[in-house]
Amino acid sequence: MTVTLADVAARARVSPATVSRVLNGNYPVAADTRERVLRAVDELDYVLNGPASSLAAATSDLVGILVNDIADPFFGIMAGAAQTEISGPGGSARAGCEKLAVICNTEGSPERELTYLTLLQRQRAAAVVLTGGALEDPGHIAAMSAKLGKLARAGTTVVLCGRPPMPDGDQVLATLAFDNRGGARRLTEHLLGLGHRRIGYVAGPPERTTTRHRLEGHRAALLAAGIDEPQDRLTVHGSYARSSGYTATVELLAREPGLTAVLAANDTVALGVCAALREKGLRIPEDVSVAGFDDLPFAVDTWPALTTVRLPLAEAGARAGRLVMGKEAAPVGGRVGVEGELVVRGSTGVRR
Amino acid sequence: MTVTLADVAARARVSPATVSRVLNGNYPVAADTRERVLRAVDELDYVLNGPASSLAAATSDLVGILVNDIADPFFGIMAGAAQTEISGPGGSARAGCEKLAVICNTEGSPERELTYLTLLQRQRAAAVVLTGGALEDPGHIAAMSAKLGKLARAGTTVVLCGRPPMPDGDQVLATLAFDNRGGARRLTEHLLGLGHRRIGYVAGPPERTTTRHRLEGHRAALLAAGIDEPQDRLTVHGSYARSSGYTATVELLAREPGLTAVLAANDTVALGVCAALREKGLRIPEDVSVAGFDDLPFAVDTWPALTTVRLPLAEAGARAGRLVMGKEAAPVGGRVGVEGELVVRGSTGVRR
DNA sequence: TTGAAAGCGCTACCAC
DNA sequence: GTGGTAGCGCTTTCAA
Numbered sequence: 001m002t003v004t005l006a007d008v009a010a011r012a013r014v015s016p017a018t019v020s021r022v023l024n025g026n027y028p029v030a031a032d033t034r035e036r037v038l039r040a041v042d043e044l045d046y047v048l049n050g051p052a053s054s055l056a057a058a059t060s061d062l063v064g065i066l067v068n069d070i071a072d073p074f075f076g077i078m079a080g081a082a083q084t085e086i087s088g089p090g091g092s093a094r095a096g097c098e099k100l101a102v103i104c105n106t107e108g109s110p111e112r113e114l115t116y117l118t119l120l121q122r123q124r125a126a127a128v129v130l131t132g133g134a135l136e137d138p139g140h141i142a143a144m145s146a147k148l149g150k151l152a153r154a155g156t157t158v159v160l161c162g163r164p165p166m167p168d169g170d171q172v173l174a175t176l177a178f179d180n181r182g183g184a185r186r187l188t189e190h191l192l193g194l195g196h197r198r199i200g201y202v203a204g205p206p207e208r209t210t211t212r213h214r215l216e217g218h219r220a221a222l223l224a225a226g227i228d229e230p231q232d233r234l235t236v237h238g239s240y241a242r243s244s245g246y247t248a249t250v251e252l253l254a255r256e257p258g259l260t261a262v263l264a265a266n267d268t269v270a271l272g273v274c275a276a277l278r279e280k281g282l283r284i285p286e287d288v289s290v291a292g293f294d295d296l297p298f299a300v301d302t303w304p305a306l307t308t309v310r311l312p313l314a315e316a317g318a319r320a321g322r323l324v325m326g327k328e329a330a331p332v333g334g335r336v337g338v339e340g341e342l343v344v345r346g347s348t349g350v351r352r
Numbered sequence: 353m354t355v356t357l358a359d360v361a362a363r364a365r366v367s368p369a370t371v372s373r374v375l376n377g378n379y380p381v382a383a384d385t386r387e388r389v390l391r392a393v394d395e396l397d398y399v400l401n402g403p404a405s406s407l408a409a410a411t412s413d414l415v416g417i418l419v420n421d422i423a424d425p426f427f428g429i430m431a432g433a434a435q436t437e438i439s440g441p442g443g444s445a446r447a448g449c450e451k452l453a454v455i456c457n458t459e460g461s462p463e464r465e466l467t468y469l470t471l472l473q474r475q476r477a478a479a480v481v482l483t484g485g486a487l488e489d490p491g492h493i494a495a496m497s498a499k500l501g502k503l504a505r506a507g508t509t510v511v512l513c514g515r516p517p518m519p520d521g522d523q524v525l526a527t528l529a530f531d532n533r534g535g536a537r538r539l540t541e542h543l544l545g546l547g548h549r550r551i552g553y554v555a556g557p558p559e560r561t562t563t564r565h566r567l568e569g570h571r572a573a574l575l576a577a578g579i580d581e582p583q584d585r586l587t588v589h590g591s592y593a594r595s596s597g598y599t600a601t602v603e604l605l606a607r608e609p610g611l612t613a614v615l616a617a618n619d620t621v622a623l624g625v626c627a628a629l630r631e632k633g634l635r636i637p638e639d640v641s642v643a644g645f646d647d648l649p650f651a652v653d654t655w656p657a658l659t660t661v662r663l664p665l666a667e668a669g670a671r672a673g674r675l676v677m678g679k680e681a682a683p684v685g686g687r688v689g690v691e692g693e694l695v696v697r698g699s700t701g702v703r704r
Numbered sequence: 705t706t707g708a709a710a711g712c713g714c715t716a717c718c719a720c
Numbered sequence: 721g722t723g724g725t726a727g728c729g730c731t732t733t734c735a736a
Contacts, residue, residue, distance in 0.1 A: 366706075366707085367706065367707045367708075368707090368708095369706075369707060369708080369709095370705085370706060370707075373705095373706090379705095380705070381705075381706085382705060382706085385705080385706080404712090406712095407712050407713065407714085408711080408712055409712085410712070
C-alpha cells in the first residue's frame with residue numbers, strides 16, 4: 001500500500017542503499033544516479049518512514065520545546081523564535097536534514113513536565129529546550145536532573161532558555177538565563193527614585209524560581225533604600241495570571257490604602273493590577289504607578305505608562321534554537337546571562 | 353547500552369512478546385506475570401523505543417497541532433486547550449496509550465504548513481489538528497487538499513479547529529468553524545445601532561479566509577443599513593498584528609477625519625487601533641468606538657470599553673482534542689459551527 | 705496464558 | 721560509486 005524505499009530503488013534501478021544515500025545527502029552519489037532517484041521519489045510520491053529511519057539510525061529529528069503556559073505570549077514569543085531557528089528559514093523539505101521542532105505545554109505541572117520528557121525520550125528526540133521558571137521542589141529537581149541526565153547520555157541535546165541553571169548542570173549543553181534579580185531590582189530602584197515609598201508587590205507562585213529571584217531583587221532594592229518594614233506586608237503571592245494581579249491589588253489596597261506604586265511579577269499580572277486600580281477609581285500613573293516585567297507587546301500599546309523590564313524573549317529563543325542546531329557555540333561552562341533592559345514609559349509620578 | 357524490551361523480558365523471565373503485551377495493556381496477561389514485568393521495567397528503568405514501536409505497529413502516538421502564530425494568544429489558547437485534552441488529565445505516563453500532542457508554528461507560511469504536514473506524515477502521526485484561518489490561494493488549497501487526503505488515507509485523523517471547512521472536505525474527520533461572518537455582522541450592527549455611520553474597518557491580510565469572511569459580515573451589515581459609499585474607502589488591510597492596527601488607523605483618520613468608530617479584525621489589531629487613537633488625542637469611547645474580535649483575555653482587562661465577539665477559543669480547542677481522542681463523536685458531515693457571543697462593554701457613544 | 709519467530713522500512717557496514 | 725545485507729527494537733500472528 002504505502003510506497004517504501006525499496007519501491008523507489010526498484011523504479012530508479014538502483015539499490016535501496018543508494019536511495020538512502022541520496023535522500024540523506026551525506027554521501028557521494030553520481031549526479032545522474034541522484035537525478036534518477038529523485039525523479040522516482042517524485043513520481044511515486046514517496047515519503048520517508050520516520051520511525052524506521054529513526055530506529056535504524058538510533059536518532060530522530062524531533063526537537064521538543066517545553067513551555068509552562070502556551071496561552072501566555074511570554075512563552076509564545078520564545079518558543080516561536082526557537083522553532084523558527086530550528087526549522088530553518090524556508091523549511092526546506094527535501095534536504096532530509098530538517099528537524100521537527102515542536103512545542104509541549106506543561107501547564108506548569110511537574111508531572112506533565114516529566115511526562116513530556118519521557119515521551120520525548122521515547123522518541124529519541126534530538127534535542128530538548130526547557131523554557132521559563134523552574135519549580136523549586138527538591139523532589140522534582142532531583143527527578144528532573146536524573147531525567148535530563150538520561151536524555152543527555154542517550155544523545156539528546158538539552159538547552160535551558162529563560163530558565164535558571166540546574167543545580168548540577170553538566171547534563172545541560174547550555175543555559176540562557178534571564179537576570180530576574182537584577183531586573184526586579186532596577187524596576188524597584190526606578191520607583192524609589194521617583195519618590196515612592198509604599199510599593200506593593202504582586203509576586204508569582206511561591207514555588208517558582210522566577211518568583212523568588214524577582215522578589216529577591218525587589219527586596220534588595222528596598223533594603224538598600226532603608227525601607228525595612230515587615231517585608232511580607234506589601235507582598236502578595238498569586239499565579240502568573242491577570243486575575244491574580246486583580247485580586248492581589250484589591251488585597252494590597254485593603255492592607256495599605258496609601259499605596260503609591262505597585263510592582264507586578266510579570267506583564268500579564270500587571271494588566272490585572274491596572275484593571276483593579278481603574279475599578280477603584282485610581283488613575284495610572286497619577287495616583288499609582290505600575291511596573292511589570294517581560295515587556296509583552298500587548299502591554300506596550302496598552303499602557304504606555306507601564307514601566308517594564310524588556311526581556312529579550314525572541315532573542316533568547318532564537319539563540320536557544322541556534323544552540324540546538326549547532327549554529328552557535330555553547331558557552332564555556334554552559335551558562336549565559338541574558339540581561340533585560342529597563343523601559344521607562346510615560347511619566348510615573350508620586351501621589352501627593 | 354540502552355535497556356531494551358528483551359532485557360526486561362530476561363529479567364522478568366518471560367518472552368519479549370509478553371512484555372509488549374503488558375506494556376500495551378491490550379491483551380490478557382496473568383496478574384502475577386504482569387506484576388513481575390512491571391517490576392522489571394521499574395528496576396531497569398526501561399523506556400520504550402518509540403521509533404521501533406511505531407515501525408512495528410505502523411502508527412505513532414504523535415499528534416500535531418498546527419497554528420499560524422504561536423505568539424498570538426488566540427492560537428495559544430486553542431492549542432493549549434487541545435493539547436490538554438489530548439495529553440489526558442494527569443499525563444499518566446505508564447499506560448502506554450498516551451499521545452504526544454505537540455504544537456507546530458507555521459508563521460502563516462504556506463510552505464511551512466505543508467512542510468510540517470510532511471514531517472508529521474513521515475512520523476506517521478496519529479492525528480493532525482489545523483487551527484485558524486486558511487490561505488485562499490487555489491494552488492495552496494489544492495496542495496493542502498492532496499496532502500490531507502494522503503494523511504487521512506494513511507490513517508491519520510484530521511481535525512479542523514477555528515478554521516473553515518475544506519472545499520472538498522471528506523479527507524477531514526471534523527471541522528469546528530467559527531462564525532466569522534455572523535460575528536462581524538453583529539459587531540457592525542451594534543455600532544450602527546449606536547448611531548455610528550462613519551465606521552473604519554481594519555482588515556487582516558487579503559488572502560486569508562478569516563479576513564474575507566469578517567469583511568463580508570461587516571459589509572453586509574453596512575449594506576443592510578443603507579450605507580453604500582464606496583466600500584473600499586474606509587477599509588484598510590494589514591497583518592494580524594498590533595502595528596497593523598496602528599498604521600491602519602492613522603491611514604483611516606487621514607482618509608476620513610470624521611470617523612466615529614473603528615472595527616478591527618481581531619483584538620490584537622484593536623489594541624494597535626487604540627494606541628493610535630490615544631496618540632491622536634482621541635478618547636475611547638467618547639470620541640471613537642473601537643470593536644475587536646476574539647475577546648482575548650488581555651484585551652478584556654485592558655479596554656473595558658472594547659466591544660468584541662467572544663470566540664470560544666478554549667472550548668473549540670478542547671472539542672478538537674476530544675475529537676482526536678475519540679472522546680467526542682465526529683458530527684455527521686464533519687462540520688460544526690462554533691458561534692461567538694457578542695460582548696458589549698462600557699458605553700460606546702457617538703461623537704457629536 | 706505464553707512463547708517463537710517473521711517481519712516493519714530503513715541505515716550503515718563491508719565488499720566490489 | 722554502488723550493491724548486498726545484517727541488524728535496529730518492537731508488534732503480532734500462529735502454535736503450543
